[in-house]
Amino acid sequence: MAAKKKGPKTEDRRPKKTAEPAPHAEGKWSEWFARKARERRYWLVKSEPEVFSFDDLVRAPKRTTHWDGVRNFAARNFLRDGMKLGDHVFFYHSMANPQVIVGICEVVREGYPDPSAFDKKSYGYDENSKPDDPQWYMVDLRAVDQLPRPVTLPEIKARKELADMALIRIGRLSVTPVRVKEWETIVKMAG
């Protein structure tokens, strides 16, 4: 294993031959996902429908919102480094009855500093985040479509092929990657 480089990344086109450790080895999920982030195209974000529902997103101007307020480093890394223009994102209702994936949205602006962290009056204010050294990031998401039918968390848990979903493995994370196969399975379940 090569030593980690510091500073700006340099291009290295050699194929990486390093064997991939099992993702759950040593519980290093966030590191594993951070490394895999480049390869991924699908994500899942959580929101409490009482606070901001998928319908709220559909009704928003341009069906778009700033996904602000995330204050978890693993989730921040996905927002800042992982999510790319055009990536598709499941919209999940947490703290709902039942919890469900209700719709699909799309990244329309890549990670940029979350201004609510700079605002003393904001709930998301963080004195450690300065405009010239921001700690917290957000993306802009635009509603694409409601799922034909919501897919519930119990349904997801009942599927063996979805047992490894980050949604299941890291229950508290509010922004998680979704593998292509997982995405396709869930879209099929909804259809």
Added chain:
DNA sequence: GCCAACGTTGGC
């Protein structure tokens, strides 16, 4: 309302 699974903080 309870609790599991973390992340954060602070004492040492």
Added chain:
DNA sequence: GCCAACGTTGGC
């Protein structure tokens, strides 16, 4: 650097 205490998220 370790670890106990505490806080938060979110499922049940």
